[in-house]
Amino acid sequence: MTLVTDPTAPRIAIVGATGVVGTTLAGLIEDRGFRYREVHLVASARSAGRTLTVEGREYVVEDLEGFDFSNVDLAFFSAGGSISEKYAPAAVEQGALVIDNTSAFRMDPDTPLVVPQVNAHELDKRPVSGIIANPNCSTIPLVRLLQTVERRWGIRQAVVSTYQAASGQGNGGITELHEATRATLQDPDDPGPSERFHPSLSFNVIPSIDRMLESGFTFEEQKMLQESRKILGLPHLDVTTTCVRVPVINSHSEAAWIECQNVVDREELVRLLTELPEVTVHDKDAHGAFPTPRTAGDPNHVHVGRIRVAPHNPRGFWLWIVADNVRIGAALNALQIAEALTDRGVV
Amino acid sequence: MTLVTDPTAPRIAIVGATGVVGTTLAGLIEDRGFRYREVHLVASARSAGRTLTVEGREYVVEDLEGFDFSNVDLAFFSAGGSISEKYAPAAVEQGALVIDNTSAFRMDPDTPLVVPQVNAHELDKRPVSGIIANPNCSTIPLVRLLQTVERRWGIRQAVVSTYQAASGQGNGGITELHEATRATLQDPDDPGPSERFHPSLSFNVIPSIDRMLESGFTFEEQKMLQESRKILGLPHLDVTTTCVRVPVINSHSEAAWIECQNVVDREELVRLLTELPEVTVHDKDAHGAFPTPRTAGDPNHVHVGRIRVAPHNPRGFWLWIVADNVRIGAALNALQIAEALTDRGVV
Structure with a gap:
């Protein structure tokens, strides 16, 4: 032993x-x-x-x-x-x-x-x-990128929608997604088993992870707010999320809209993110256009792409984040x- | 004939x-x-x-x-x-x-x-x-809900992340998702065909729909902004989006954060949405907790659930929208x- x-x-x-x-x-x-x-x-x-x-x-x-x-x-x-x-x-x-x-x-x-x-x-x-x-597995990649943004531009709010993989429910979640998908491929009306995911995750997306709270948010969504505040030491940080399970085996993705106190310069933002440890920035031709769960690359890195400042609101920008939830998370x-x-x- | x-x-x-x-x-x-x-x-x-x-x-x-x-x-x-x-x-x-x-x-x-x-x-x-x-198929369900919100509370911005189905690429998209998924179920490392979706959509999510523009946004994302403005007759409406393809056969979903000029009352919001024609509100026990592409119900309705005002920012609320993109869209x-x-x- x-x-x-x-x-x-x-x-x-x-x-x-x-x-x-x-x-x-x-x-x-x-x-x-x-x-x-x-x-x-x-x-x-x-x-x-x-x-x-x-x-x-x-x-x-x-x-x-x-x-x-x-x-x-x-x-x-x-x-x-x-x-x-x-x-x-x-x-x-x-x-x-x-x-x-x-x-x-x-x-x-x-x-x-x-x-x-x-x-x-x-x-x-x-x-x-x-x-x-x-x-929490969705909180970690987010805060690893937010800290530098907060220090440089100040965050007014972060609005995040997640695309979370089956492995968040462990090996049983992966097995259930496989089985449910097989069932639907044989009979389009058969959703297959749905014990770990309700309803079935087979060719479906489910806007509900962990239990529903009285506030109308799920516990998963509340975690992303409360944990981000605690880790970053910012008790008034405004992070609001919708957490969604998607039929991906492994690696969570997040579409994050970050609105700052000040106007953001895209080139500087790209540079700051590139300087972060164990983060791979996918920007234009440098690393391919964008990361996806199946193609992001090094599973021990946080991957970020689709970095774009809104033309009509230059205090706000989007990030598309992909991170191995079992490893990074x-x-x-x-x-x-x-x-x-x-x-x-x-x- | x-x-x-x-x-x-x-x-x-x-x-x-x-x-x-x-x-x-x-x-x-x-x-x-x-x-x-x-x-x-x-x-x-x-x-x-x-x-x-x-x-x-x-x-x-x-x-x-x-x-x-x-x-x-x-x-x-x-x-x-x-x-x-x-x-x-x-x-x-x-x-x-x-x-x-x-x-x-x-x-x-x-x-x-x-x-x-x-x-x-x-x-x-x-x-x-x-x-x-x-x-556009993602714009239609959104504007059908936004108009009443704009009239009652005034919209400061709408931040939307989409979860778009394979049928948005027609029958060929559906077939490719099926084939690619079958390939991966046989061999986890085989992504299967990826002609219509790049990379493969098999157990993957792809933050890129339609062509990439110079602004860094995709044409799909730009459509949601420009078309919403035109349909609602609000040339300065602020709608910003990330459009993502997900391995769902049919029906697009959207996680929409709507920030208003004024404080929103949740009960009134639920009532206003319930009064809209051909909209099904899934709120708590009335129609089940939330819609999903596979379980939403009437495919000729826009389905909306997870209606929740943020406790820390009562001018903002989330909607989870599901609509059959081939029908509604x-x-x-x-x-x-x-x-x-x-x-x-x-x-």
């Missing part, structure tokens, strides 16, 4: 190891050469006992119920909000620092909400709650938090 | 009769009991000679090249912009009144651009150009123009 690879590196646990975020995280740990002393793969009883490979070595998945976090320095949680609510505080109690991918603790004032490219300073010390929250951001923590010697 | 059904009714021609809009128009003529004296089904040489059925009677499709419009009172054109540019003026010359579904004449000052529920008064007399233009609007013309005795 465990293996000493570096005696000075942290002992880590991946909770939700068999899910799409967990397996992607394991792959990224290898790709990026993240050092660890031991790794524990942890999941619910249903998946415990399965064997997974990390860096060429086989591990048996351990049962979360009864798992002892006292030998873990850093625990990644991506097994759903209710699992994090129940087990993350216990893991902290036992001495682990938790990086949580769910929405359970994001708005907790004692829990920093971190996108390392934006607010890594939050990682200078161990958080009061013992938990660092990873933001979850596993990679979580790992980059861990990298920042080890760089700082916090773990 | 022709049949006398009503000696007082107009003689009509459907140019582009074998396309998705043409066949839908023929079906709607039957469904709605539109009276005509004769009908001619017309298409390019490639489709001429085929047999089509209208109201249970078989017609041989006639070749547009050489077709004589002098025996036609009303000609519907939906065979593409270049066909309309070439043949519509000739049809007018020969005495027909043209209802054109393409973008060829929409911005011509002598050609009215008509959505009968919005500006039917434009149909009181025969237009100077002899042509009445049918607006083309064939039905064209037929309703014809109905209004015959009601007024213009033809």
Whole structure:
């Protein structure tokens, strides 16, 4: 189950190891050469006992119920909000620092909400709650672009419509989209299964992600507002969104209208975005006209194109953003938090 | 080819009769009991000679090249912009009144651009150009909702992101989406054919419809601004859009953020939208939570849901709009123009 690879590196646990975020995280740990002393793969009883490979070595998945976090320095949680609510505080109690991918603790004032490219300073010390929250998958690419815009021109409002992939509902979401699509191709009137997506996502778009709130907005839409404010440290930032599920396997897209306090110069905007770390700007002929989920390129970058200032309102501009929601929006951001923590010697 | 059904009714021609809009128009003529004296089904040489059925009677499709419009009172054109540019003026010359579904004449000052529920008064007399233009498929549902909002609260700006179906590229677009999707289901790395959509639309979204303009906006996006202004008679109306193709067979969706001059009351807004003709409001439990392309219901209605005023900016609200782009966005609007013309005795 465990293996000493570096005696000075942290002992880590991946909770939700068999899910799409967990397996992607394991792959990224290898790709990026993240050092660890031991790794524990942890999941619910249903998946415990399965064997997974990390860096060429086989591990048996351990049962979360009864798992002892006292030998873990850093625990990644991506097994759903209710699992994090129940087990993350216990893991902290036992001495682990938790990086949580769910929405359970994001708005907790004692829990920093971190996108390392934006607010890594939050990682200078161990958080009061013992938990660092990873933001929502649609929020992360947006705030990575908004910070520089806010500093240069001041944001009056951001109006964002999303095009979110099936992988946001995990491997089960991907499987359901495949099955539902097959059913419709055989019989156009058959929408196929619709357990994870309601109604069926087969050749359909669904303007409803996560639960509906009393305000009329969905929880997903509220997250994008509240989390953007918290990450950017702008409590009055105005971000309003419609979140829509689309029949794409992986990578979320966003059409973002940003209206600023001041007139925006397109060339300067393109330059500022190009200077951002791990962002690929698709502008005219440089990188092709625009990114799409299937053609954007490097999955570890935020891709942005269709950058255009409105002729009739030069304070406003559009961005078309594409980012791998499992990587940028979850596993990679979580790992980059861990990298920042080890760089700082916090773990 | 022709049949006398009503000696007082107009003689009509459907140019582009074998396309998705043409066949839908023929079906709607039957469904709605539109009276005509004769009908001619017309298409390019490639489709001429085929047999089509209208109201249970078989017609041989006639070749547009050489077709004589002098025996036609009303000609519907939906065979593409270049066909309309070439043949519509000739049809007018020969005495027909043209209802054109393409973008060829929409911005011509002598050609009215008509959505009968919005500006039917434009149909009181025969237009100077002899042509009445049918607006873009995404513009029609939007302006049908915006007019009442403008009158009640005044519109500061409308920010719209679209989710447009494959049928906007005709039967060929639908076939390509099916084929491309089948290819990807067999091999995840195979995007399948991408002649009509670039890149492939299979499990993808493409932020590019119609050609790219020097401004950085696409022609589709520019149409939504210019056409909305013309139809509503508001030359300074601010509508800004990102137009995106999604892997849906039929029916366009739009996420529209409308910011008004004045504070909007949600209940009044819902009531005003409910009072609009041929609009179905999906609000909370009345008609289900929200419409989607596959579940909206009556394809001859504009469907609107997710109606919500922003808590932090009560001058702004979101609408989620779904409308059958082939019917509402083309064939039905064209037929309703014809109905209004015959009601007024213009033809």
